[in-house]
Amino acid sequence: MDIYHLFFVVIFGSIGLGYFVYGARQSSPGFRLTGVALMIYPYFFDSAWTLLAIGLGLLFLPRFIDL
Template sequence: MNTSTLWWGLLFGSIGLGYFIYGRKQREIVPLVCGIALMAFPYFVSGAAWLIVVGVVLMVIPRFVRL
């Protein structure tokens, strides 16, 4: 782990917390699940490039998927 992966993980984890709180308060499943995934995936992804790609994909999913 290097500094960039730590910072990207912190950024995506913070955004994930926001998605999680929003999904829980609005009772919407997609932002809730994406928030949990955004908080958890930095532990399993190594490398800054993959971290950014997966994080951006998880951030845009609630924008296009409505259940």
């Protein structure tokens, strides 16, 4: 595990926590589910580039899909 992997795990995990809290307060299941996904997905991927690509995709997901 390199420093970039650890950096992306911390950044996307904390953003995921923010999405989850926002979704819980606004009763938005899209933000809540995206927040959970952002906190969990780093456990399944080892590449820093993969973490970055999936993380950025998940960050913009609630903007395009309204649940």
